Amino acid sequence: MKLSKAFSRSLWAFHFNSGSCNGCDIEVVATLTPRYDPERFGVKLVGSPKHADVLVVTGPVTHKMAPRLKRVYEQMADPKVVMVVGSCGSSGGVFYDSYNLDGPVDEVIPVDVYVPGCPPRPEGVIYGVVQAIAKLERLESEQ
Amino acid sequence: MSEDGKKKASYNVPIGPIHPALKEPCLFNFKMNGEVVEEADFAPGQAHRAIEWMGMRRNPVQIVHLTDRICGICGVSHTLTFARCVEQIAEIEVPERGHYVRTIIAEYERIQSHLLWAGVAAHELGFDTLFHLCWRIREESMDVIEYLTGNRVNYAIIQVGGVRRDFTEDQFPRIEKSLKYYEDLVGKMLKLFLEDKTISLRSKDCGVLSYDDALQLCCVGPTTRASGVNMDVRQDAPYAAYGDIDVTAVLPDVYGGGINGDVYDRIVVRLFEVVQSVGIIRQCLDQMPVGEVLWEKKYPKILAACKKAVGEASASVEAPRGECFHYVRMNGKPEPEAWKVKASTYSNQLAWLKMVTGEQLADLPIIVASIDPCMSCTDRVAVVRNGKRDVLTKEELHRLSVEKTRRLMQ
Numbered sequence: 001m002k003l004s005k006a007f008s009r010s011l012w013a014f015h016f017n018s019g020s021c022n023g024c025d026i027e028v029v030a031t032l033t034p035r036y037d038p039e040r041f042g043v044k045l046v047g048s049p050k051h052a053d054v055l056v057v058t059g060p061v062t063h064k065m066a067p068r069l070k071r072v073y074e075q076m077a078d079p080k081v082v083m084v085v086g087s088c089g090s091s092g093g094v095f096y097d098s099y100n101l102d103g104p105v106d107e108v109i110p111v112d113v114y115v116p117g118c119p120p121r122p123e124g125v126i127y128g129v130v131q132a133i134a135k136l137e138r139l140e141s142e143q
Numbered sequence: 144m145s146e147d148g149k150k151k152a153s154y155n156v157p158i159g160p161i162h163p164a165l166k167e168p169c170l171f172n173f174k175m176n177g178e179v180v181e182e183a184d185f186a187p188g189q190a191h192r193a194i195e196w197m198g199m200r201r202n203p204v205q206i207v208h209l210t211d212r213i214c215g216i217c218g219v220s221h222t223l224t225f226a227r228c229v230e231q232i233a234e235i236e237v238p239e240r241g242h243y244v245r246t247i248i249a250e251y252e253r254i255q256s257h258l259l260w261a262g263v264a265a266h267e268l269g270f271d272t273l274f275h276l277c278w279r280i281r282e283e284s285m286d287v288i289e290y291l292t293g294n295r296v297n298y299a300i301i302q303v304g305g306v307r308r309d310f311t312e313d314q315f316p317r318i319e320k321s322l323k324y325y326e327d328l329v330g331k332m333l334k335l336f337l338e339d340k341t342i343s344l345r346s347k348d349c350g351v352l353s354y355d356d357a358l359q360l361c362c363v364g365p366t367t368r369a370s371g372v373n374m375d376v377r378q379d380a381p382y383a384a385y386g387d388i389d390v391t392a393v394l395p396d397v398y399g400g401g402i403n404g405d406v407y408d409r410i411v412v413r414l415f416e417v418v419q420s421v422g423i424i425r426q427c428l429d430q431m432p433v434g435e436v437l438w439e440k441k442y443p444k445i446l447a448a449c450k451k452a453v454g455e456a457s458a459s460v461e462a463p464r465g466e467c468f469h470y471v472r473m474n475g476k477p478e479p480e481a482w483k484v485k486a487s488t489y490s491n492q493l494a495w496l497k498m499v500t501g502e503q504l505a506d507l508p509i510i511v512a513s514i515d516p517c518m519s520c521t522d523r524v525a526v527v528r529n530g531k532r533d534v535l536t537k538e539e540l541h542r543l544s545v546e547k548t549r550r551l552m553q
């Protein structure tokens with residue numbers, strides 16, 4: 001991973017809650033606030049998937065949210081990376097046997113980075129972002 | 144506005160249901176006349192994960208980890224309520240010290256939740272510096288929670304029959320340090336929120352919920368207290384260690400301004416509840432008895448007691464957002480036969496309809512956020528005008544709100 005190149009432009013993320021317990025969402029926001037401050041490196045949340053490089057998905061994908069998740073994914077421009085934050089999005093987690101899930105996330109859209117934990121610590125989320133940057137670089141060099 | 148520009152026709156603004164950070168994402172529909180909301184309606188239920196259904200297939204010792212995840216912000220309240228139900232049915236007695244540990248954690252949860260909310264409220268008003276400040280000082284409570292329980296979120300500390308971890312003497316100085324930290328900050332926070340001209344202009348007389356409406360809609364928690372209803376489960380039906388501690392419901396007149404039931408009053412109530420929580424934790428530390436914290440150390444024994452239990456019980460707990468209520472029925476099996484959860488936002492949601500009617504579109508973000516529905520519910524808005532549909536994102540709505548703040552300041 002060539003750090004300097006990656007930081008030549010900022011990484012924008014769109015956050016999608018697919019029915020999570022809020023734990024991961026709060027930790028994603030906590031990651032963005034002054035203690036960790038990834039905005040130093042241009043990492044920030046944006047309000048539209050069309051502007052985003054990374055799709056951050058939390059939650060186990062309920063029936064109602066599945067078509068919306070697909071739509072949001074399709075709206076993003078290539079190259080794009082999908083990052084799942086949290087165990088329930090990665091595997092179902094505590095909600096594994098629920099009747100109302102279409103997830104985990106990788107059964108609905110392709111996933112590149114998994115951040116395990118229920119919820120993961122902000123440091124974990126930041127590590128996931130670094131992996132996402134590495135993946136984006138690879139995708140770009142292939143283009 | 145209709146094509147000729149003369150006659151005003153109302154139009155619909157649906158908001159949601161995709162919202163990146165909501166426990167109960169919901170679809171709003173606002174009937175607008177120009178900038179003003181004429182009528183409002185909403186449809187919750189998008190994040191249904193079938194928690195009760197799953198719970199009825201697990202045993203109580205497992206369920207406490209599921210209840211933590213009903214809500215990542217106020218998980219302790221749900222777990223505590225559920226544990227209290229099962230304890231009543233199985234006649235399990237929680238040791239005194241266990242009650243105190245529960246109380247301390249519940250109050251830390253309230254502190255972090257209210258600070259989180261204060262940050263979101265500031266963000267919705269376009270005051271992002273304050274948003275970041277709130278979340279910065281919230282980290283102090285997160286640190287203490289992690290120090291005491293091992294987790295930042297979903298603490299997994301409450302078990303049927305008590306708590307899973309005790310506090311040790313050498314942890315007290317760290318707790319004390321955090322209490323001091325918040326006490327020193329109180330003056331600053333009150334000044335920033337309550338004396339700020341912009342915040343007053345945007346939040347006073349905005350999203351008003353009258354005393355009668357709050358009573359009729361059965362609102363709970365800070366939302367109802369801001370309208371002057373003197374109600375707090377910790378005061379009215381004490382549980383855990385609250386019986387030994389003096390708690391009285393915080394009403395907005397603590398700050399001198401009288402009771403108006405507007406967004407400003409909701410800010411007042413929540414800020415003063417943070418002060419109150421610091422006081423409660425301090426009292427708990429002073430009075431904490433020594434002894435066990437869990438009814439029985441061996442979980443299989445707790446499970447065996449639950450398996451034998453027959454009966455039904457309900458319990459409520461004052462969560463950061465208001466009363467959280469659970470009902471459980473056990474029938475001699477490991478799994479509960481019935482389990483019903485009523486979270487606080489459920490009771491408060493209907494108040495939105497009263498609050499937003501007659502308000503402007505730009506005020507919606509702060510009004511919707513003011514009941515603390517875990518987060519604001521305004522990710523995405525589609526405006527239907529003359530059959531044409533353009534989409535307003537949360538950011539645009541936020542921009543509208545910020546612009547209104549600017550206009551007011553000129």
Ligand code: SF4
Pocket residue numbers: 020021022023024025058059060085086087088089093094117118119120212215297
């Ligand atoms: S992974 Fe855990 S904390 Fe995160 S949303 Fe899922 S249940 Fe909540």
